[in-house]
Amino acid sequence: MTARVLMVQGCTSDAGKSTVVAALCRWLRRRGVRVAPFKPQNMALNSAVTVDGGEIGRAQAAQAQAAGVEPHTDFNPVLLKPNTDVGAQVIVHGRAVGNMDARDYHAYKRIAMDAVLSSHARLSTQYDVIVVEGAGSPAEINLRDRDIANMGYAEAVDCPVVLVADIDRGGVFAHLVGTLALLSPSERARVRGFIVNRFRGDIALLQPGLDWLEQETGKPVLGVLPYLHGLHVEAEDALPRVRQNKAGDVLRVAVPAFPRISNHTDFDALQAHPGVELSWAGPGQAMPACDLIVLPGSKSTRADLAWLRQQGHDRAIARHLRYGGKVLGICGGFQMLGNFVDDPHGLEGAPGSSEGLGWLAVSTTLETEKQLRRVAGVLAESGAAVTGYEIHCGVTKGIDPATAFCILEDGRPDGARSADGQVMGTYLHGVFDRPEALAALLEWAGWRGTEHVDIDGLREQSFDRLADSIDAHLDTDLLTQWMGLNG
Structure with a gap:
């Protein structure tokens, strides 16, 4: 045939x-x-x-x-x-x-x-x-x-x-x-x-x-x-064109649009949620007032971390946390929240090391072997079921089951949480796609509504x-x- x-x-x-x-x-x-x-x-x-x-x-x-x-x-x-x-x-x-x-x-x-x-x-x-x-x-x-x-x-x-x-x-x-x-x-x-x-x-x-x-x-x-x-339907590459302005009591989420942002489809479920207003902070744009800042994935983590600092977003994140806001990092964004990002082999640019934002007690080294996995587990704090996939070259030290973001089915801890509970990071792309995980993460960020979104069902x-x-x-x-x- x-x-x-x-x-x-x-x-x-x-x-x-x-x-x-x-x-x-x-x-x-x-x-x-x-x-x-x-x-x-x-x-x-x-x-x-x-x-x-x-x-x-x-x-x-x-x-x-x-x-x-x-x-x-x-x-x-x-x-x-x-x-x-x-x-x-x-x-x-x-x-x-x-x-x-x-x-x-x-x-x-x-x-x-x-x-x-x-x-x-x-x-x-x-x-x-x-x-x-x-x-x-x-x-x-x-x-x-x-x-x-x-x-x-x-x-x-x-x-x-x-x-x-x-x-x-x-x-x-x-x-x-x-x-x-x-x-x-x-x-x-x-x-x-x-x-x-x-x-x-x-x-x-x-x-x-x-x-x-x-x-x-x-x-x-x-x-x-x-x-x-x-x-x-997931976009090929372009960020959504329309800024959301949802009525009523909403949870405000801000995402810096890195020059090398990867897998922005992670945010499809947030954009579809009637109780969430998501804003992108592009070049030259200040980080908007919000309840949750999410640092997305990046194909060039150290370069995008430098860009984040050039935009003044590091200071905006510090101010946001002082006022009780929450921060979540996904993949490259998780790596940025740690103490250091090292690229000794020059996988994403010139070899070297960058100081991270220091909000999580982890450090990352980029290695030549890329990690590619489809995974499932439970969120460490709520026990909500979570699914996703890993695509990263980073090997992150300091991940501890006691302070992990989630525990995967194979027993591996993933990600990290700060001692005060305001900052979390994970390697899981698609972390918002499972309705139970989405509801639990929105509750952590301050959402008190009852609406639920099943992005897979909507697709x-x-x-x-x-x-x-x-x-x-x-x-x-x-x-x-x-x-x-x-x-």
């Missing part, structure tokens, strides 16, 4: 490729089709731990959930995690192979393509359909040579492509026609048609433009997907809404034809 393949490419970054692939995965799953998501090359700081003990982009883990399968390293064989403006950690089949600048990685792409095609071959024997997500735009002509993320992959496996454009940004027809114009003749022929995404308004007013587009390009518009409000509902949108707004007969499922 060889799986059918359909590739979703976008005219721009954030055109909605990840969401459309998730929608197609759930739509196919509901039709009884064995489907797998696939992204040949992903550049993202949001990652997940797979069932086979590797690391992939969180978008592919979310798409796997939509498809009803466990996330696997073959779903995203090449992951790039930027650690500077010109370089990234390169992860192949779930394992880091080293740090490379852009020129070195360009030369490495031949090896990376072999990894992509080997993953594709394995998936082809296990599933009926593979729904593939491109990266950025196929019209980035400066990246066409040795491309493995868009048309280079599509040409190698000979699959059809559908182009997605975001009408909410404006210029949708220029995006689609311009993208086609910049493709080679063989690539242009590979594009079967278009999806217009995030539309709001009267479709009758858009129809003349759609008719023109089909006449001008000779390719059909598969459909127009509406702007769906209130979706709880499941969102996948079903997306699949409903496929049924309602796309030409599903044409879609099944493109996937080779109507024979």
Whole structure:
């Protein structure tokens, strides 16, 4: 058996490729089709731990959930995690192979393509359909040579492509026609048609433009997907655009937006909670008045710690604690709360050591072997069940069962608590996702409400809404034809 393949490419970054692939995965799953998501090359700081003990982009883990399968390293064989403006950690089949600048990685792409095609071959024997997500735009002509993320992959496996454009940004027809114009003749022929995404308004007013587009390009518009409000689908990489302003008595949470913030999806449950107002403190922005400050994960812990000090957030945290506020650190944020962060091997920049914020009695050394685990346990103070995953190079000394954040199922203590109970840290990403853990942590931070949030349940509902949108707004007969499922 060889799986059918359909590739979703976008005219721009954030055109909605990840969401459309998730929608197609759930739509196919509901039709009884064995489907797998696939992204040949992903550049993202949001990652997940797979069932086979590797690391992939969180978008592919979310798409796997939509498809009803466990996330696997073959779903995203090449992951790039930027650690500077010109370089990234390169992860192949779930394992880091080293740090490379852009020129070195360009030369490495031949090896990376072999990894992509080997993953594709394995998936082809296990599933009926593979729904593939491109990266950025196929019209980035400066990246066409040795491309493995868009048309280079599509040409190698000979699959059809559908182009997605975001009408909410404006210029949708220029995006689609311009993208086609910049493709080679063989690539242009590979594009079967278009999806217009995030539309709001009267479709009758858009129809003349759609008719023109089909006449001008000779390719059909598969459909127009509406702007769906209130979706709880993990973002590929970009921080949420909208500042929350929730009414009533809320718990105020502030998060510094590190330049190399990782796994900001940790905060999805907080953003969805009706009793929590979450604010991001970006460059040049003061830490807002709040009840809880959460230091997020970081791909460059020492550099982001220096940035935090440059912004004056260290002084804001000290003032916040003097007035009785609470502070929680996750992964890199946990490491920052300790006494020292040492990087003797130069894994995240120049070798060296940085003094931590000193609020927790731990110290961290970055080692070459990355820790990748999916874990479960209980919070040490409340006994509430907690689940999550570890992705870190840090080995932290000073973790004591008596002052740990939580105790894991294998008996290991994780994280730390300060003597006064105001500061806690943990290596667990996804620490807010379990409703019991979320409720306990919000109570610790001062929340006295009764509302509960199940972010996993909200994500499941969102996948079903997306699949409903496929049924309602796309030409599903044409879609099944493109996937080779109507024979």
